Amino acid sequence: MIKLIDKLLNGECFVVTSHCNPDGDSIGSITGLCMALMKLKKKVFIAMDDAVPSNLEFLMKPSKVAALEGDMSGEYSLIALDCGDYKRLCCREDIKTGASSIINIDHHVSNDCFGDVNYVDKEASSTSEIVYYILKQISKEKKLDIIDADIASSLYTGLITDTGNFMYSNAGADSFNMACEIIKIGIDKDSIVKNLFQNNSFSRMKLLGDALNTLSLHGDNIATIELTQEMFRRHNVESNSTEGIINYARDIENVEIAALFKEKAENDIRVSLRSKEYADVNVIAQKFGGGGHVRAAGCTIADTIENAKHLVLSEIKKALKR
Numbered sequence: 001m002i003k004l005i006d007k008l009l010n011g012e013c014f015v016v017t018s019h020c021n022p023d024g025d026s027i028g029s030i031t032g033l034c035m036a037l038m039k040l041k042k043k044v045f046i047a048m049d050d051a052v053p054s055n056l057e058f059l060m061k062p063s064k065v066a067a068l069e070g071d072m073s074g075e076y077s078l079i080a081l082d083c084g085d086y087k088r089l090c091c092r093e094d095i096k097t098g099a100s101s102i103i104n105i106d107h108h109v110s111n112d113c114f115g116d117v118n119y120v121d122k123e124a125s126s127t128s129e130i131v132y133y134i135l136k137q138i139s140k141e142k143k144l145d146i147i148d149a150d151i152a153s154s155l156y157t158g159l160i161t162d163t164g165n166f167m168y169s170n171a172g173a174d175s176f177n178m179a180c181e182i183i184k185i186g187i188d189k190d191s192i193v194k195n196l197f198q199n200n201s202f203s204r205m206k207l208l209g210d211a212l213n214t215l216s217l218h219g220d221n222i223a224t225i226e227l228t229q230e231m232f233r234r235h236n237v238e239s240n241s242t243e244g245i246i247n248y249a250r251d252i253e254n255v256e257i258a259a260l261f262k263e264k265a266e267n268d269i270r271v272s273l274r275s276k277e278y279a280d281v282n283v284i285a286q287k288f289g290g291g292g293h294v295r296a297a298g299c300t301i302a303d304t305i306e307n308a309k310h311l312v313l314s315e316i317k318k319a320l321k322r
């Protein structure tokens, strides 16, 4: 951590990014870290090519961080948050190659340490949890209380996104400790929960209905669910607002692995994988050039939903046999 903290304290300008299709942990860790760096008088920009999902927009306002527009001039470090793979970074190629260094802060087991400085804690529940403990350390060194209510709210959002509101096995002692300390800082945790989990549009729920109609069991421990272009069109819902739909497949009794097949465009299928107790879905996703965590991973397959399903199911079956 010392090397990382030196790098953050000695740098002057940072561009911060995350993975494509950002979620609560990516946006939460971005806004939390950016606000902290601004308090430390650093120049900070966010570079994210994908739109922020509407249920996370509430994080962007208080952060007041400028989005990067146009080119970057001068020296800067690129901070990659919550991204296990250089190819999945959600910013322009020239932003990546123009950086004087890349700082990689993440918790994916599949992270290959692509940065010049790497702080990858595969045991951490979320990148937001890692950022929280980094900021605590900086606060101690600088004798300065960096983590205010806005920063705490951002990081709490990431924490509860990745732990499913403390339901998943990745929620460990450090996660509960962080939650405890953050709540003492004074955040509106109920409104964060409402924004994240209780704020669905009616059309998104109708889309969920269509998806549930495709729910199928393969044997008794594998479930699949599908989302097609046609469904997104019918309900006029963006294909990025599908967070949590896969849980309906995973949460069926006896199911160990769930797979969601999302048709983002013709022959462009995003596959999300979840496991409940013992299967390593990261290994399965890596077979298709993806990755993630042991209990949650994903990959992209350039084919039809039918073919993608066939390919992925055969790998899932092999994995469950081992």
Ligand SMILES: [Mn+2]
Binding pocket: 025, 026, 082, 107, 125, 126, 127, 162
């Ligand atoms: Mn994460």
